Amino acid sequence: DGGITQSPKYLFRKEGQNVTLSCEQNLNHDAMYWYRQDPGQGLRLIYYSQIVNDFQKGDIAEGYSVSREKKESFPLTVTSAQKNPTAFYLCASKRDYSANEQFFGPGTRLTVL
């Protein structure tokens, strides 16, 4: 089955620790995205990558970092510099940057204790 996988589903970390969220897609999509979702909020863009080996900051990139070394993978690192990291994180991909439909992964709920 083609799709986007995010792991783990639930993640707990102590304050001050960096943590990396995984996002893998086997849809052969060029573009990938990371969003953060908080209760009552829309989806806020953290980082995006239109093609392998390239990525751009979104609206709320501070305290986060990404890499795009492989087409199918777009991991997100939540660093200790992120002041309020507890949230639901969604990864998405598109066939290419101009395509209309984004396909979303199932999300990772990160709780920082």
Place this chain on the structure above:
Amino acid sequence: GQQLNQSPQSMFIQEGEDVSMNCTSSSIFNTWLWYKQDPGEGPVLLIALYKAGELTSNGRLTAQFGITRKDSFLNISASIPSDVGIYFCAGRVSGGSYIPTFGRGTSLIVHP
């Protein structure tokens, strides 16, 4: 930046009732998208609209691209319990990064 206002924020309805929600924007969009997010999952695209005035259906769902290109509407007829979730609108302009702007979502609860 672009602002998207989605309303209502939440709805509590009885099974069988019809539902209406809408999004309005401060700027013109070329594409309107409606997504549904089941609890604890990622959003799934329901309907995409590409032209002002366009009316598109997907089963019991009907969405419209407003004539002014600054708004869009989603209607759900004869709601059922599995309609529960958060519905997001998203608007997009052509060009640039092609990244959609999302509304804050409408949370729908359907009582059997």
